Amino acid sequence: MHDHDSSRPVRVTAWVRGRVQQVGFRWWTRARALEIGGLTGYTSNLGDGRVQVVAEGLRAECEQLLVALRGPDTPGQVSGVTEIWSATGEGYPDFVIR
Template sequence: MQKVKMIAQGRVQGVGFRWGVYALALEIGGITGRVWNNDDGTVGILAQAENSQQMAKFIQEIRKGPTPFSKVSYLDVNLANFENFSNFKITN
């Protein structure tokens, strides 16, 4: 199981970014976790996957920007340790 915490910076709030991350997790499959807005204008993501290829694709697509109006200028990705999730949710 690979678990990561990501912080996305750029044009990531007010452009459907969280919904795009959610849809991307469902599209790739095998990705569970959470996505939320931070007060500083960034978006936080906790994601886990059994398959490292799925996680690599997920990270790659987030870097591109999961919605047409989003623009990720920087994506901080770190290995993390958190409770297992059974689904992917948008939280606040």
């Protein structure tokens, strides 16, 4: 996908490692997604201590959310973020905490 259409929505799935549970991380992530605007998806705690973030929207908006997840203002302590990009799925009505 060399010349990807920047006006077509994409999905990014990110896994955030570190001390990111029980610190308000999911609420913070949802607030950032709503601030950026145009993003739908969800954020949820995983059993292994990571937080999963799934966001659909324009690539630039998804990139903004990734920058925030890797930024200095997150609650807790992020030791790493791994992401994969894919086509959008069935879609989400809004951005929620699961």
